[in-house]
Amino acid sequence: MARYLMHIRTPLSPTDAFAYMADLSNFAEWDPGVDHVEQVEGEGAGPGAAYDVAVKALGRSITLRYDTVAYEPPSTVVAFAESSVLTSHDTITVQADGSGSVVTYDAVLKLKGPLGLADPLLGRSFKQIGDRAGAGLVTALDGERVTEPAS
Numbered sequence: 001m002a003r004y005l006m007h008i009r010t011p012l013s014p015t016d017a018f019a020y021m022a023d024l025s026n027f028a029e030w031d032p033g034v035d036h037v038e039q040v041e042g043e044g045a046g047p048g049a050a051y052d053v054a055v056k057a058l059g060r061s062i063t064l065r066y067d068t069v070a071y072e073p074p075s076t077v078v079a080f081a082e083s084s085v086l087t088s089h090d091t092i093t094v095q096a097d098g099s100g101s102v103v104t105y106d107a108v109l110k111l112k113g114p115l116g117l118a119d120p121l122l123g124r125s126f127k128q129i130g131d132r133a134g135a136g137l138v139t140a141l142d143g144e145r146v147t148e149p150a151s
Helices: 014-022 024-030 113-140
Strands: 002-010 034-041 050-057 060-072 076-082 086-097 100-111 144-146
Touching: 002 113, 014 024, 014 076, 014 086, 014 100, 024 034, 024 050, 024 113, 034 060, 060 086, 100 113, 113 144
Parallel strands: none
Antiparallel strands: 002 100, 002 144, 034 050, 050 060, 060 076, 076 086, 086 100
């Protein structure tokens, strides 16, 4: 299992931050590892929304279908993708923080079957991928990384 966790304080209200993050079409704006995103089910963010996310991997582009499996505005959205070799479980939470909010992005990748033995290697490369995406998200949210959200 590879996990990447980041917290970003943004001046955006929880409602605005949630709306931006819950629409997975926005992935392509801030994650340099994403070639493009196409919404294939639903209209905008919400229950039942599904997105084909084309990601750069090993010198080529692979498409993962992300389904919105939990949607609780303005605080939580969970997206899940599964391919023949891996699963991706992304949990996005937004909480009020003064006049803005803190966005937490928690992504977990798991390789399936015998490939699971390579999870430690995946973890190292996932950190680099996550750091690039995190930098893009900080810019998109006009925010700053923080160690943890305020309680």
